[in-house]
Amino acid sequence: MAVFWRRCWASMASSLDFMVDKQSSLALTACKSFIRSASSCFPDVSSFGGMVQIASEDAWNPIPDLLNLEDSKEVVYSTLDAWVAFEQDFPLASLKQALTALEKEEQWHRIVQVIKWMLSKGQGTTMKTYEQLVCALEKDNxxxxxxxxxxxxxxxxxxxxxxxxxxxxxxxxxxxxxxxxxxxxxxxxxxxxxxxxxxxxxxxxxxxxxxxxxxxxxxxxxxxxxxxxxxxxxxxxxxxxxxxxxxxxxxxxxxxxx
Structure with a gap:
């Protein structure tokens, strides 16, 4: 059974790089995160057939993705959903860094999207978050x-x-x-x-x-x-x-x- 699952992880990871495009990079990283978690049960999966190589640099950096996604609520929400699907803890620290980067780029509409998505998950419901949301809404006219x-x-x-x-x-x-x-x-x-x-x-x-x-x-x-x-x-x-x-x-x- 262990051999079967190792082959599944290897096959999934080897095919992911052929499926990725600019819009799905977060989904790719989320899947790799899942494979990384599963492969911890099978230490040799990282070298199985030379097909699976998941390194620490695969950890998601949200800033480039959130800066470059198309201006669509559905795309932003689904991308963020794909990212957190396999995270053990909700990544508030990473989101805070991303929001800071978005502020520097004056991407107020994207800030509103990210904060509303976060609040819809019941996360970050602090006074500071609502202050940031209200400020971004005004700047977004x-x-x-x-x-x-x-x-x-x-x-x-x-x-x-x-x-x-x-x-x-x-x-x-x-x-x-x-x-x-x-x-x-x-x-x-x-x-x-x-x-x-x-x-x-x-x-x-x-x-x-x-x-x-x-x-x-x-x-x-x-x-x-x-x-x-x-x-x-x-x-x-x-x-x-x-x-x-x-x-x-x-x-x-x-x-x-x-």
Whole structure:
């Protein structure tokens, strides 16, 4: 029986290289991973007839494949499914590296596809993942969908949500001229829930966006109340102000030393 299975592994591996094309490279690697696992039961399979040679470099590198796949949800999903089919543990670390590479290439549509596939498997359901998804959706010109994700997955419980994510969502509303939604989220979600927990806005950049939305929508009383409440925050330098100040100091120091 062992000889029979060894011959099966050898035959499968020797034929795989004739079947592979650009679209199926992940499937090939997944099959080889399966053969590698099975052949561990039969150590001599790697030299059987000189046909099976599976080395460590066959481990899947997701980055080239995800960068080069055609723009099709079905292709991306089936390719990723083929890859993880024989993995013992879900490869979150490899996917994180792949998403980082996709961000550098500004492949926002592909990032959305990969994250949605990952979430469909019940994996990576963290605040950071949803923040990355919302950001990619806006950059893919899908701000409306980003809003729906926020409403469905995040807005119902804001206590664990970092202000960074909240600021991102306000910025998306601001950049996409969804000022009524910005005001609604600020008034009925962020201000009501986070302020009640003592979590005040960390940056005046947030208040600026809300102030401007009030101004555009003609909500002068709300704008005045906002400025009165956060007047102390306005006296603190924002992150951009600090960066400018640091650059100015460095410039002056260089002039002095010169």
């Amino acid at each position: 899908r701000a409306e969908e980003a809003h729906r994700i926020w409403q469905k997955k995040i807005a119902h419980d804001l206590q664990p949500v970092p202000w960074r994510f909240c600021h991102l969502m306000l910025a998306i509303y601001y950049r996409n001229n969804m000022l009524d939604r910005l005001v609604k989220v600020w008034t009925y979600s962020l201000f009501k829930e986070l302020e009640a927990c003592g979590r005040k806005p960390p940056s005046k950049d947030i208040i600026w966006k809300v102030e401007d939305a009030y101004e555009v929508l003609g909500l002068q009383e709300e704008k005045k109340a906002l400025l009165d409440k956060y007047k102390d925050l306005y006296n603190k330098p924002s992150r951009n102000d600090r960066r400018k100040g640091s650059k100015s100091r460095n410039t002056e120091m260089n002039k002095t030393s010169g």
